[in-house]
Amino acid sequence: MAKGSISFDWVTILIYLLLVSFGWMNIYSASLGDAPSSLFDFNQIYGKQAMWILLGFFMIVIILSIEAKFYMKFSSVFYIISLLSILGLFAFGKTINGATSWYVFGGVSIQPAEFAKVGTALALANYLGDIQTNIKLFSNQLKAFFIIALPALIILPQPDAGSAMVYAAFLFPLYREGLSGIYLFLGFAAVAIFVLTLVFGPVYVAIAAVVISLLSMLQKRRKRPGYLVLLGIVIGSIALSYSVEYIFENVFEQRHRDRFNIVLGKEVDAKGIGYNTNQSEIAIGSGGWIGKGWTEGTQTKGQFVPEQHTDYIFSTVGEEWGFAGTSLVIILFMGLLFRLLHLAERQKSTFNRVYGYSLVGIIFIHFLVNIGMVTGIFPTVGIPLPFFSYGGSGLWGFTILLFIFIKLDAERIAF
């Protein structure tokens, strides 16, 4: 492909349009009042979302018409603006639903954390794309972690643990660029120990750690890890397990404990804290094979699922479109993620690839945590389903994130 000839990836754009329009249909249903009015009634939630979507199209045109180099050159600027915007919340932010994550101008509220991901992704891509950066070096790893952790740590105390957690997505590009797998392994092991401790208690986790390490002794000498390493892993596991127990019982607040307990099946309280999850499961479960039909969902109409048009929008899909609709959405997301991974891999420049992986990581974490929560597999963590959930900031954040990559991909030859 010759330089200057622009070819956007239409597969990605098509999936984007499908997700956004199907998402809007479900928001329409979830927020439909008694008397249906015009589709662009801006007093209605679906009307506002329609406006965000249309304005988003203009934004897409702007993003695609800016030269790709611009995003790399000004990545640091984006990053700094992002940091300032989330820092500014401490001074000017407005508290909605307990989190000080919003600026309010007139009637419009903006959630800067949704845009900060773009800045962080650009900054990380820029740093790793630098010819002098070697991710295998510990000092460089530290700098990369710093870029990622800074916005996360600012967001965390707002408090918005869900949005902060999304920054874990940046581990995927780091790993792709050569970060030792041990980080991912340790992270996964920590999560496993955390969950197992809550389910079975620290004593059993300690016994399991000892047994597994003893079993590994049976392996051939060359393959098995050294005694010191094994000992370290066993002690580390046990220590983590007991500290999880301690943190869970003493540091966590009751509401956090409740959220975990529900998912772990330890407590079933369908009226109190388990209400959201229970209602969401009821709504999805009542959908059957093909659902009750668009705008015909009784649970949706009765607004039994709280926050249904935002974080729980997937339950509307479940009720009104049934298994056919939910599996279609899952497949669309898988298709989008695979397509983006494929695009990321075909990039010539590290900047583009790291950005692509960041994008995939962010969408994936949102997809994983949101649908996991709505279907009752994960604890309740309030983050939106990309392109689907109601909210201008979220939609625009993801749209910008995605279309910058489409632009980068279109001009990949230029780098």
Place this chain on the structure above:
Amino acid sequence: MRRLLLYIIIITTGFIFIGRLFYLQIVDESFTGLSEDNAIKVVYDYPQRGYIFDRNGELLVSNQPSYDVMAIPRNVKTFDTAEFCSILKITPEELTKRLDKAKVYSPRLPSIIVPQLTKSEYAYLQEKLRKYPGFYIQKRSLRDYQTKNGSNVLGYIAEVNNKIIEDNPYYISGDLIGKQGVEGQYEELLRGIKGVKYIQKDRFNRDIGPFKEGIFDTLPKKGKDVTISIDAILQAYGEKLMENKRGGIVAIEPATGEILSLITAPSYDPALLMGRQRSANFTKLYYDTIARPLYDRGLLAEYPPGSPFKTINALIALQEDVVDTKDRFYCNHGYVYGRGRKLGCHAHASPLDMIPGIAQSCNAYFANVYRRIIEKYPTPQEGVDTWAKHLNSFGLGQFLGYDLPAGRSGKIPNANYYNKIYEYPTYKWYSTATISNAIGQGEVLMTPIQLANMTATIANKGWFYTPHILKSIQGEPIRDPDYTKKNYTTIDSKHFIPVIEGMHQVYKAGTASALQVAGIEIAGKTGTAENFTKINGKRTQLTDHSIFIAFAPVDNPKIAIAVFVENGYWGGRYAGRIASLMIEKYLKNSISRTDMETWILTHSLEDEYKKPLSGEPFTINK
């Protein structure tokens, strides 16, 4: 590996999600029903129950509104029980008990907490109802009785029990259903069909509009008004005459089979089984095991028919060609049929042929006639079976098939029956063993409606319409072939002429000659039936039942009637008088023999009924 990791994680996640969704949406059925209960409220709209009119268009039963306090236990929050109880006039313990019971029935479905409030109680409660979440008012329509008579004919309506709810999906807890009488028999006609509204609720349990714009909603269908064949005036008069007596009266219009009156005594005011006192009143009536006011003697009591049964023996004998109307039989104060065995008879001229035989009710005459019937055949078994077959064609010994939900088959013995009780073939039996059948005693049992139908059949000279209570629905005469097709007996029409003449002579010169009414020619037959009870396990004879059958006018029968008065002694004493008064009332709508009327109204049989309960020796037939 570094390239593949994300692919693997994404694929794994996708499969886990699709698996989870498959489980939630397809495998796990528990959410399907729950969702409907959760978000959809079902509201029923009860239609007006159909009115009941008598044959002359007189309104008997209409409706009045009633208000039930309902509760859905799941939605009940803590509330001011003291105030609630004081409005409803129940104790807090009672309220707790009822709420617990409702919870056991279903936490999600409505149950009645306090039934049938009056309008003023309702008005006061409605003001306060918003303070009691989970409670609401269900408006229903209750019966409003315009008559104090015919409670056995009309039946009553009551709350459905759990058994009915399980058997019939139409009914839900708290619904009313017709029981007994016309209400029970024609429940589906009268009740109509209740309307259903599906209301979409939100999570605060507020109504937010009709579900799917109401496409599943149905409008209530009003119950149908029915006209029954009862003549309310005759019914009321008969009940009045039967005061302080026990027994049953059935009057039928022979030309149509329509039941003009169905009287049981003692009876009760139909309004007793309605409203908040229904349950208490019902219990009281139900546990009166001596007078048994809920027992419809007109349909259920099986009495020995006594002498009226002789008419039918005469018919069978003529049909079997074993006697001629001119055949005479001697009577010497009875009929001797074995060593020292005699069927007694009263004093009258002798010998007699058929017409005076009926008129004088001569036992000896009918003993001879009966023996000829049975002995016509080589074996008594064949004889008795032939005799029974003729009787069956009159609807005797089997259910008549009328349209009321209570009845008995009566009893007509056949050869099998006698074979069993006489242990045939070990022992043999002959016609004389069954000789009591000749005079309607012994093994023969009939209900008053069977006897009335037999009378109507004689009036029609050999056919009858199955007796029925329903005359028309919304003004449309019934067309059910069960009640509009003639049933023919096995007796030829011509044989009825001498029997009817005999019955006419009963009235002109025989056992009922004291009952004559100026201007009405009646054919009748008196009956006096011996009956027994057990007192402390000992078979004890009581005063005879007084029985009378009649139809009038003889040449164009408009009414056929059968009257049983328990322990009323001879036929003409109570039953005959009552029957002739009712015939006069029905045909003339006035009473010329006021002395006879006064006699009936002032004579009570209560003393007679107390005798077997007194525990002391008593005399009978006085």
